[in-house]
Amino acid sequence: MKISSLYKMEKTVLSFEVFPPKATSPIETVYNTLEQLCDLKPDFISVTYGAAGGAKSHCCEIASRIKNIHGIESVAHLTCISNTKNEIKNILNEFNDNGIENILALRGDIVPGQPRCTDFKFASDLTAFIKSSSRNFDVCGACYPEVHSESSDEVEDILNLKKKVDAGASSLITQLFFDNNAYYSFLKRAKIAGINVPISAGIMPVVNKKQIEKMVSMCGASLPAKFAKIMQRYGDNPEAMRDAGIAYAVDQIVDLISNGVDGIHIYTMNNPYVARTIYNSIKNLL
Ligand code: FAD
Numbered sequence: 001m002k003i004s005s006l007y008k009m010e011k012t013v014l015s016f017e018v019f020p021p022k023a024t025s026p027i028e029t030v031y032n033t034l035e036q037l038c039d040l041k042p043d044f045i046s047v048t049y050g051a052a053g054g055a056k057s058h059c060c061e062i063a064s065r066i067k068n069i070h071g072i073e074s075v076a077h078l079t080c081i082s083n084t085k086n087e088i089k090n091i092l093n094e095f096n097d098n099g100i101e102n103i104l105a106l107r108g109d110i111v112p113g114q115p116r117c118t119d120f121k122f123a124s125d126l127t128a129f130i131k132s133s134s135r136n137f138d139v140c141g142a143c144y145p146e147v148h149s150e151s152s153d154e155v156e157d158i159l160n161l162k163k164k165v166d167a168g169a170s171s172l173i174t175q176l177f178f179d180n181n182a183y184y185s186f187l188k189r190a191k192i193a194g195i196n197v198p199i200s201a202g203i204m205p206v207v208n209k210k211q212i213e214k215m216v217s218m219c220g221a222s223l224p225a226k227f228a229k230i231m232q233r234y235g236d237n238p239e240a241m242r243d244a245g246i247a248y249a250v251d252q253i254v255d256l257i258s259n260g261v262d263g264i265h266i267y268t269m270n271n272p273y274v275a276r277t278i279y280n281s282i283k284n285l286l
Pocket of ligand 1: 047048049050051077078079104105106107108109110121122123124141142143148149150151156157160161163164173174175176202
């Protein structure tokens with residue numbers, strides 16, 4: 001099933017994100033996590049590609065397992081920063097052979113000192129390439145409520161996002177954010193720019209202090225005062241921090257659903273306990 005059709009149903013689309021284990025770990029180490037997440041029957045699960053050190057080669061296998069063994073729709077992430085057109089063509093064939101119908105098309109981060117391929121400059125180039133292939137993939141794109149770090153301002157950022165949608169992205173998933181007002185302002189800019197595709201809100205339940213420090217430095221999400229207070233009070237108490245992080249995420253999600261969000265995308269960090277606890281709090285609201 002194409003994920004764009006999920007957004008046409010009269011409900012809030014719920015999705016999870018997982019990452020593959022590192023190349024040095026056996027792929028089986030993620031199987032139990034997948035089983036527990038699939039038991040919650042989300043509308044789809046997306047699988048990262050090379051993010052946070054996860055093996056790129058496992059992405060297809062995991063996305064295939066989610067779909068073909070667990071019966072949950074999957075989305076395979078794909079970055080193009082270091083691939084030639086030919087390499088991407090081969091990956092698309094592999095996705096297609098494994099029954100994968102949905103791709104989150106990304107450029108990937110520029111890492112100083114790491115080789116870059118010039119076949120694709122931006123995610124919009126990859127999106128257009130996938131849409132022009134003979135395979136009938138649904139393409140999703142990434143977007144940034146608090147503006148991508150390389151964009152000079154909100155206007156440039158939203159105009160570039162429009163190019164991605166015009167190239168064929170039929171839905172978008174946001175970078176994580178902790179301040180819903182940043183998301184609502186972004187939605188207004190998207191509307192003004194003529195972006196009319198569904199936009200799922202990316203929510204990361206922060207369950208420990210180290211994780212939040214890493215995330216904020218990696219993606220530049222701003223921390224509202226309310227969240228900073230939680231960190232200050234519970235940062236050194238792992239159980240309390242976990243519960244407070246889950247409660248904060250649930251509070252964000254309730255507000256988003258009440259305001260008619262298209263979808264909620266939970267960055268699960270491969271933690272089924274956290275996903276299940278959040279799911280149980282919001283399942284009747286979707
Ligand atoms: P692009 O859309 O290409 O944007 C990159 C920059 O270029 C932006 O500043 C944009 O404004 C600008 N730009 C875009 N198009 C143009 C244009 N035509 N002309 C001029 N400027 C332009 N990384 C991974 O490695 N693996 C993953 O699995 C992964 N999953 C992710 C999932 C989500 C939901 C999100 C939000 C991010 C994910 N990332 C992942 C991180 C992502 O690769 C980085 O944020 C990367 O820096 C940008 O990727 P992009 O696809 O948004 O790039």
